[in-house]
Amino acid sequence: MIDRDSVRMLEFPQRGDERGHLVIVEGNQDIPFEIKRIFYIYGSDDTVVRGQHANLRSEFVLINVAGRSKVRVDDGLGNEAVFHLNRPHTGIYLPKMVWKDMYDFSEDSVLLVLSSEHYDPDEYIRSYEEFERLMREKANKS
Ligand code: TYD
Numbered sequence: 100m101i102d103r104d105s106v107r108m109l110e111f112p113q114r115g116d117e118r119g120h121l122v123i124v125e126g127n128q129d130i131p132f133e134i135k136r137i138f139y140i141y142g143s144d145d146t147v148v149r150g151q152h153a154n155l156r157s158e159f160v161l162i163n164v165a166g167r168s169k170v171r172v173d174d175g176l177g178n179e180a181v182f183h184l185n186r187p188h189t190g191i192y193l194p195k196m197v198w199k200d201m202y203d204f205s206e207d208s209v210l211l212v213l214s215s216e217h218y219d220p221d222e223y224i225r226s227y228e229e230f231e232r233l234m235r236e237k238a239n240k241s
Contacts, residue, residue, distance in 0.1 A: 101131040103158065103193055106172050106180065111162075111188045122188045124213065130160045131192065132215035139164075139211045140174040143204040153230045155222040157217040161201070162190035166208030173198040174229075175234030184210070196237075198230050 111129050114121045128133040143149060153175075160171060165186035175198060182191050190213075193199055201210065216222070224230045 103131050105192075106182075106191050106194065106197060108182060109160065109190050110191055111189050111190065120187070122163070124160070124190070126213075130190075130213060132158050134213045134215070136214040136216075137219050137240065138203070139209055140194065140204075141165075143201075143208065143210075144206060145203050146190045147202065147204060149201045151225070151227075153198045153224045154195050154216075156216050156219075157222060158194055158195055158200075159193040160190045160213040162187065162191065162210050162213075164211045164212045166205040167203075168201055168205065168208050168210055171200040171202070173200075176238060179186070195213045196230075198227065210217045212241075 109130060112123045114123060124130060128131065138147060150170075160192065161184060163184035164187050167183065170182045170184060170191055171179060172182070172192075173179040186189060204210070224233070
């Protein structure tokens with residue numbers, strides 16, 4: 100079964116040859132969702148922190164197709180982990196309802212983001228206190 104619950108690094112198939120590198124990311128195959136949206140972030144530096152939100156519905160895969168950055172994930176229940184994005188054939192899978200910060204961008208960082216949903220500002224939770232409350236509520240129910 101496809102795991103859509105846990106944060107994890109993914110490794111994508113590479114079909115490079117003497118002409119250069121080629122990395123493949125197919126929706127529902129190399130990543131656990133159908134891709135509805137892509138966006139990319141560049142021109143950030145090591146003084147910037149991006150993200151700082153959780154999403155009610157969107158799942159994401161983040162790939163540093165050039166350069167490097169870090170992603171801190173937090174479950175709102177006191178657990179956090181830091182992942183390093185620094186290889187174009189790897190990415191991080193972020194399920195819905197994970198708090199994330201992207202930071203420590205190298206000057207040449209191009210961070211590609213694939214998403215399971217079209218953009219809807221109403222499904223973004225931008226208050227950490229609200230996120231913690233929702234995650235505590237969920238934990239108490241299960
Ligand atoms: P923001 O969510 O702050 O970016 P990040 O998660 O990288 O910190 O988005 C910056 C602006 O871009 C904000 O005004 C919303 C807008 N935006 C869209 O219109 N569509 C999108 O798909 C995304 C990701 C952002």
